Structure formats: structure tokens, C-alpha cells
Amino acid sequence: MPFALLKYGLAKEHPEDPHFRWAPELKSTYDVVVIGAGGHGLAIAYYLAARHGITNVCVLDKGWLAGGNTARNTTIIRANYLTPEGVKFYKESVDLWRGLSNQLDINMMYSERGHFTLAHTDAAMRTARWRAEVNKHLGVKSEVIDADEVKRLCPTINISDDVRYPVLGALYHPPGAIARHDAVAWGYAKEAIKRGVEVHTQTGVNKILIENGRAVGVETNRGTIRAGKIVQAVAGSSSEVARMAGFLLPIRTIPLQACVSEPVKPILDQIIVSGSLHVYISQSARGEMVMGGATDPYGLYSTRSTLDFKESLMAHMLELFPFMGELKVLRQWAGMADMTPDFSPVMGLTPVQNYYIDAGWGTWGFKATPVCGARMAECIVDDRQPELLKPFALDRFRTFDLVGEKGAASVGH
Amino acid sequence: MKILTCPVNGPRNITEFVWGGEVKAMPDAAASDDAWTGYLFLETNLAGEIDEWWLHAPTNTWFIARRNTVTDTVLETMTVDAYFARRSGSAT
Numbered sequence: 062m063p064f065a066l067l068k069y070g071l072a073k074e075h076p077e078d079p080h081f082r083w084a085p086e087l088k089s090t091y092d093v094v095v096i097g098a099g100g101h102g103l104a105i106a107y108y109l110a111a112r113h114g115i116t117n118v119c120v121l122d123k124g125w126l127a128g129g130n131t132a133r134n135t136t137i138i139r140a141n142y143l144t145p146e147g148v149k150f151y152k153e154s155v156d157l158w159r160g161l162s163n164q165l166d167i168n169m170m171y172s173e174r175g176h177f178t179l180a181h182t183d184a185a186m187r188t189a190r191w192r193a194e195v196n197k198h199l200g201v202k203s204e205v206i207d208a209d210e211v212k213r214l215c216p217t218i219n220i221s222d223d224v225r226y227p228v229l230g231a232l233y234h235p236p237g238a239i240a241r242h243d244a245v246a247w248g249y250a251k252e253a254i255k256r257g258v259e260v261h262t263q264t265g266v267n268k269i270l271i272e273n274g275r276a277v278g279v280e281t282n283r284g285t286i287r288a289g290k291i292v293q294a295v296a297g298s299s300s301e302v303a304r305m306a307g308f309l310l311p312i313r314t315i316p317l318q319a320c321v322s323e324p325v326k327p328i329l330d331q332i333i334v335s336g337s338l339h340v341y342i343s344q345s346a347r348g349e350m351v352m353g354g355a356t357d358p359y360g361l362y363s364t365r366s367t368l369d370f371k372e373s374l375m376a377h378m379l380e381l382f383p384f385m386g387e388l389k390v391l392r393q394w395a396g397m398a399d400m401t402p403d404f405s406p407v408m409g410l411t412p413v414q415n416y417y418i419d420a421g422w423g424t425w426g427f428k429a430t431p432v433c434g435a436r437m438a439e440c441i442v443d444d445r446q447p448e449l450l451k452p453f454a455l456d457r458f459r460t461f462d463l464v465g466e467k468g469a470a471s472v473g474h
Numbered sequence: 475m476k477i478l479t480c481p482v483n484g485p486r487n488i489t490e491f492v493w494g495g496e497v498k499a500m501p502d503a504a505a506s507d508d509a510w511t512g513y514l515f516l517e518t519n520l521a522g523e524i525d526e527w528w529l530h531a532p533t534n535t536w537f538i539a540r541r542n543t544v545t546d547t548v549l550e551t552m553t554v555d556a557y558f559a560r561r562s563g564s565a566t
């Protein structure tokens with residue numbers, strides 16, 4: 062609308078239409094209190110309001126909106142997992158992602174690039190074949206391709222034999238995508254707030270109030286709130302918050318680091334991952350090479366960066382992509398990843414009544430934001446574990462029903 | 475490069491070590507299934523000072539470190555014998 066733009070440009074006053082209308086005061090009671098305003102917490106609040114008409118909801122965050130892992134991840138979205146339980150779950154997420162920009166009326170820059178999991182050994186080729194078959198069986202596009210085909214689809218990669226770990230082939234997953242992570246959080250927050258949900262930042266939960274085995278409220282640095290139901294979605298702080306509710310989790314908190322290069326012209330369209338080399342890379346819409354590797358080798362509640370990470374990452378990266386030698390690293394950072402023993406999340410009911418959990422997202426939770434939000438909202442409303450989430454119940458560690466998700470190693474996003 | 479001090483081999487590069495997780499008390503063999511699954515899977519995962527197992531891999535030496543998981547400072551490392559002698563001594 063050029064005229065509208067011209068008028069707007071010449072006008073003296075610019076009518077304000079903020080994305081978020083922050084609620085000034087906390088009420089004393091809500092139907093649902095969501096702890097954690099990351100993508101997951103905001104998505105839960107949005108689906109509670111949009112799908113179930115539950116709008117007396119507040120989302121509390123000790124920091125700022127989506128300042129946790131939602132804004133620290135490398136934004137890879139895919140469904141090419143290994144276990145049938147995992148593939149089904151992430152497939153539903155990819156389906157939701159595809160319509161999300163329209164649904165939330167914000168441009169998430171969702172961009173399907175094709176996701177390549179490189180294999181450098183016969184064993185890795187076998188796993189790729191296994192994953193491809195499970196994927197295809199469940200309707201997820203994945204296939205095994207050889208090194209020449211990798212080169213044809215991704216001309217910048219080095220498939221020479223003259224390296225320490227030559228590329229033998231790859232699991233190729235065409236729907237693999239990236240998205241703008243902040244926009245995901247802003248979109249959910251904006252649409253949830255529009256429907257009456259309140260989001261309170263700088264509001265940390267210090268205590269969960271329990272009466273007769275039921276969660277009834279939370280104590281925050283801004284006072285006490287009563288709640289019909291409470292859900293925690295606090296990524297790297299899951300164990301600490303669950304402890305407030307009185308139970309332990311099968312989780313270790315371990316930093317995961319990433320870095321980006323200075324921005325350059327488009328040169329890499331694909332998402333390239335090597336689980337064996339602990340390396341992954343994609344190019345953002347801004348032109349930065351977004352890179353990550355493995356988790357740190359020991360538990361830590363810290364977001365510090367290390368030199369070891371960069372060194373081990375680059376050693377392999379330069380063999381795969383020699384052109385990277387020309388680029389400078391612009392930024393490096395870390396997020397706290399909650400690792401479970403079976404590399405699968407923990408979602409749903411807890412030992413405490415009216416208290417729900419969304420945790421154990423380790424290094425793989427960004428891609429699950431929509432499906433987790435939608436299904437957790439359903440779980441909270443029905444007070445029952447939805448079919449899709451049954452395999453991911455906390456109880457599985459008591460009954461030995463683990464979901465060994467080898468398609469989710471700490472590198473394989 | 476980060477240095478960790480093995481109580482037997484002295485200060486070494488952190489890449490020589492393998493993290494073994496927090497020290498937990500093993501339940502009695504006759505304990506309930508719940509006690510055993512809890513021992514296997516549940517973690518205290520404390521943000522603060524913890525006692526944990528470490529392995530110096532080249533010499534296959536297991537030992538105990540007391541570390542702050544927020545500041546990443548190692549407060550003390552000790553042999554397994556010294557650690558458990560001290561624990562039983564203080565009757566904990």
C-alpha cells in the first residue's frame with residue numbers, strides 16, 4: 062500500500078500498535094499458571110486459549126520473553142528420527158510448523174532446506190538405512206543417498222577421500238527446515254495475549270505450593286499466586302523447578318554451545334549434520350553460517366563459551382567445507398540443555414496432582430515447540446496423557462519403557 | 475585449556491577425563507523396584523556444590539571431585555578411599 066506508507070511517513074504522530082500488551086499487575090488467581098516464557102510455555106498458553114478457550118492463564122518468566130534456549134538454538138526443524146514414537150511426534154510438529162506463519166500472522170521465515178545426516182562409516186550407513194525405513198513407513202520423506210549425490214545436491218561440500226573421515230553417503234531428509242526462533246516466541250506470545258493470556262517477565266517462581274498432594278499455587282518474587290493447574294516449561298532449569306514441586310527428574314543439565322560466522326552471500330542452501338564428527342552447519346537468512354557440535358563433556362549450569370568447542374568443531378568443519386577457512390567467527394554462546402538418558406523428552410502428568418511437566422528437551426526441543434504446546438495444552442485440559450505423548454511420560458523410567466532415540470544425539474538436530 | 479587435578483596422577487588436561495555423574499548411595503539388593511529405578515535414572519542435578527565421579531582415562535583411575543556446577547570450580551579432588559573413609563567417619 063504505497064499511499065498508506067506515504068501518509069504514515071508524513072504523519073507527525075505514529076499510532077502505536079504494540080505486539081504485546083503487558084499486563085501491569087498480577088492477579089491473585091489463574092486457571093493455569095505456566096512457568097517459563099520460552100517457546101514451549103508460550104505455545105502451551107496459546108493453544109490453551111486458541112483451542113480450548115481457556116484464557117485465564119498467566120505465563121511467568123524469571124528473565125525476559127524467550128531469553129532462554131528458544132533464543133539460543135540453531136533452529137533446525139526435522140522429523141527424521143529413529144524410533145516410531147519419535148518420528149510420529151516430530152512429524153506432527155513439522156505439519157504444524159508449515160502453517161504457523163499464517164496462523165500466528167508473523168513471518169517466521171520458515172525455510173525448507175533439506176537436511177543431510179552424513180555417514181562416514183559402514184555402521185553410520187546402516188543406521189541411516191534404518192532411519193530411512195522407519196521414516197518412510199510413517200510417511201516422513203527420507204532416503205539414503207551416496208556421496209556423489211550428496212555432492213550434486215550440495216556443491217560446496219568436500220567429498221574427497223583425502224581427508225580423515227571421507228563422506229560415504231547421507232540420510233537425506235528434504236523437509237528439514239530452519240526458522241526465525243524469536244519470531245516463533247513473539248508469534249505465540251502475541252496471539253496468546255490477544256486472547257487474554259497474561260505474560261509476566263522478571264517474575265521468577267521460587268516455590269510451588271502443595272496442599273494434600275495437589276499443586277495449588279506458586280510463590281514468586283512478586284507475591285503468591287493461586288492456580289487451578291500449573292505447568293513447568295523451563296528447559297535448563299527443569300530439575301530445579303521440579304524439586305520445588307517435590308520430585309526428582311532423570312535429567313542432567315549440560316551446556317550446548319554454538320557459534321556463527323560473519324555474514325556472507327548465500328553459498329550453502331542445505332543443513333549439513335555429521336553425528337560422527339559432531340559438526341553441523343546451515344546458513345541463516347542473514348548470511349551467517351550457524352554452527353554447532355556436541356554438548357560439553359560434563360554437567361554445568363552455565364552459559365559460558367569455551368575454546369575447546371571451537372577447536373574440535375573447526376577441525377572437522379574445515380575438512381567438510383574448506384571455504385570456511387576464509388570466514389571469521391562472529392559470536393559464540395551456549396544454552397543449558399536438559400539431557401535425559403534416552404535422548405527423549407519428558408512430557409505430561411507428574412506425581413503431583415494438577416502439576417504438569419514439559420522438560421528433558423536437551424538439544425532437540427525447538428523443532429517440537431508447536432506439537433508440544435498443542436499436546437501439552439490438551440493434557441492439561443483433560444488431565445490425561447494424550448496418546449501421542451504416552452511414550453514420553455515421566456513414568457517410563459519407573460517401568461523401564463525408555464524410548465532410545467539414537468536419531469537425537471547431541472549433535473543431530 | 476582446562477586443567478583437572480587427579481589425586482593420583484596430578485594436574486592433567488580436562489580432555490583426559492571422563493565425567494561419571496554424581497555420587498549416589500546404591501540401594502540394598504533387596505530394595506524395592508522403585509528404589510532401584512530411582513537409583514538408575516533419577517538425578518539430583520543440583521545447581522550448586524556436588525560430589526561426583528571422574529575417570530582419568532589413560533590410567534583408568536576413578537576418583538571423586540567436589541565441584542560447583544554453577545561456577546564450574548573444582549573445590550577438591552580425592553581418591554575414592556579417602557572420600558568414603560571421610561564419609562563414614564562423619565557418620566553421614
Ligand SMILES: Cc1cc2nc3c(=O)[nH]c(=O)nc-3n(C[C@H](O)[C@H](O)[C@H](O)COP(=O)(O)OP(=O)(O)OC[C@H]3O[C@@H](n4cnc5c(N)ncnc54)[C@H](O)[C@@H]3O)c2cc1C
Nearest residue numbers: 097099101123129130131134135137266296396426427428
Ligand atoms: C546451542 C543450542 C542449539 C540448539 N539447537 C537446536 C536445534 O537446532 N533444533 C532444535 O530442535 N532444538 C535445538 N536446541 C534445543 C532447544 O533450543 C530447546 O530445547 C528449546 O528451545 C526449549 O524451549 P523452552 O521453551 O522449553 O525453553 P526456554 O526457551 O529455555 O525457556 C525456558 C524459560 O524458563 C525460564 N525459567 C527458568 N526457571 C524459572 C523459574 N524458576 N521461574 C520462572 N521462569 C523460569 C527461563 O528464564 C526461560 O526463559 C538447541 C539448544 C541450544 C542450547
